[in-house]
Structure formats: structure tokens, C-alpha cells
Amino acid sequence: MTLDASTHGDVLVIALHGQLIVGNRQALKQRVLDDIEGGTRKVVVDFANTGYIDSSGLGVLVSLAKRLRELGGDLRLANLNADLRTLFELTKLDSLFQIAESREQALASF
Amino acid sequence: MMSTAALDFRVPSDLAQIEAIVAQVVHRCRECRFDARLLSLNVPVALTEAIANAMVRGNGEDVAKEVRVRAEVSEVRLVIEVEDEGAGFDLDACCVDPTTPERLEREDGRGLFLMRALMDEVVRVEGAANVVRLTLRRR
Numbered sequence: 001m002t003l004d005a006s007t008h009g010d011v012l013v014i015a016l017h018g019q020l021i022v023g024n025r026q027a028l029k030q031r032v033l034d035d036i037e038g039g040t041r042k043v044v045v046d047f048a049n050t051g052y053i054d055s056s057g058l059g060v061l062v063s064l065a066k067r068l069r070e071l072g073g074d075l076r077l078a079n080l081n082a083d084l085r086t087l088f089e090l091t092k093l094d095s096l097f098q099i100a101e102s103r104e105q106a107l108a109s110f
Numbered sequence: 111m112m113s114t115a116a117l118d119f120r121v122p123s124d125l126a127q128i129e130a131i132v133a134q135v136v137h138r139c140r141e142c143r144f145d146a147r148l149l150s151l152n153v154p155v156a157l158t159e160a161i162a163n164a165m166v167r168g169n170g171e172d173v174a175k176e177v178r179v180r181a182e183v184s185e186v187r188l189v190i191e192v193e194d195e196g197a198g199f200d201l202d203a204c205c206v207d208p209t210t211p212e213r214l215e216r217e218d219g220r221g222l223f224l225m226r227a228l229m230d231e232v233v234r235v236e237g238a239a240n241v242v243r244l245t246l247r248r249r
Contacts, residue, residue, distance in 0.1 A: 023125035
């Protein structure tokens with residue numbers, strides 16, 4: 001998994017390429033935590049190029065969202081395929097995250 | 111005539127090894143014409159969870175300790191056994207419901223839940239506490 005980070009106004013967009021799983025989740029976590037340290041409070045994770053996520057990946061998203069909300073911000077998700085949506089529904093995490101159809105919608109939601 | 115293909119891996123407890131094993135098992139299931147959804151969701155996620163569990167919980171991420179993954183794939187079903195070098199643990203005692211309001215915002219605790227949700231059966235192998243067997247019927 002690799003990630004591309006870009007800034008759109010005051011929103012950090014992280015585009016993932018590959019699966020977000022136990023062996024690489026720390027890269028996403030550390031990148032976002034570093035940006036939070038630098039003042040970022042709004043984050044979009046774009047899953048357009050991700051096939052699946054495991055429980056560790058889901059856990060990192062939960063942890064980062066919690067941290068951002070504590071600071072008055074949020075982490076929102078975009079471009080989930082049908083499998084990813086199923087994972088969020090199974091775990092009921094669809095109730096915890098704002099999930100947008102596209103990156104543009106996610107950006108506009110802030 | 112039914113054909114069965116077996117895969118057998120022994121790898122150190124290095125989390126970076128997981129994706130390659132998963133890809134080979136998925137490839138074999140594709141050859142046996144498993145449904146596309148099983149190939150893109152059920153098999154990769156459940157197998158990733160099982161191997162990660164073995165490496166992290168079973169072997170404590172000690173790279174000197176190995177995880178063995180055996181997969182038998184046929185036109186009827188996929189059976190995977192994941193073995194670590196740990197003492198084993200009680201699956202039922204470890205499988206909590208991560209969807210309850212008090213657990214929903216926890217970072218951990220979804221691995222076994224997902225394995226059971228995505229496979230037809232997840233059990234400890236009788237007489238071998240450190241071996242987990244996952245079974246998925248082809249559809």
C-alpha cells in the first residue's frame with residue numbers, strides 16, 4: 001500500500017493505493033498523526049484504489065477519527081467499493097463515519 | 111470429476127508476508143471458479159485476519175517463529191488451516207461483538223468477528239489449540 005497526500009484548503013486528502021491491512025496500517029496512522037500535530041483537523045481518506053481493509057485498518061480509521069473529533073475536526077471517507085461498504089456495514093462502522101460517494105462530495109461536506 | 115488443489119506455506123512471523131500468501135490462495139480459488147465476491151472480500155479479509163492473528167497473538171511477532179498456512183481448494187469448498195507456535199486460545203472467549211455501542215469506537219476487537227462473518231465456519235482444530243480452520247463453501 002502506498003499513500004498520496006494532498007491539501008485542499010484546510011482539508012488533508014489521503015489517497016490510498018492498495019489494501020489497508022495489518023502490515024501497513026501504521027504508515028497511514030503516522031502520516032495523519034504527524035499532520036494533526038501540525039494543525040490539521042479535517043481529513044478525507046479516498047479509497048478509490050483500495051480493494052479491501054482488514055480489522056487493523058478499520059481500527060486505525062476509528063482511532064484517527066476519534067482523535068480528530070476530540071480536537072474539533074473529523075475524518076471522512078470517500079469512494080468505497082461494494083466490498084468496503086459491506087465491511088463497514090458488518091462492523092456497524094457506517095454509523096460512525098460520514099461516507100461520501102466521491103472525493104469532491106467528501107470535501108464539500110466539511 | 112472433482113479436483114482438489116493444495117497450497118502449503120511456512121513463513122516467519124513477518125506481517126509483510128501476508129498479502130503474497132493471500133494472493134496465491136485467492137488465485138487458486140479463482141481457478142476453481144469461486145464467486146467474484148468471495149474472491150474480493152471473504153477470502154482475502156478472513157485469511158488476512160487468520161494469519162495476522164497467528165503472527166501477532168500466537169507468535170508475538172517473533173520472526174524466529176513460523177506460521178504455517180495450508181489451503182485445500184476444490185469446486186466444493188475452501189479449507190484453510192493456519193498454525194502458529196503459540197499455546198493457542200479459546201476462540202469463543204476471544205470473539206466479542208464489536209458492534210455494541212460501548213465497543214464501537216475501540217480500535218481493536220474486530221478480527222475474529224470478521225473471520226466468522228465472512229467464512230462459513232471458523233474452529234480450532236480438535237487436539238491442536240494452535241491451529242485455526244476456516245471453511246468456505248463455493249458459491
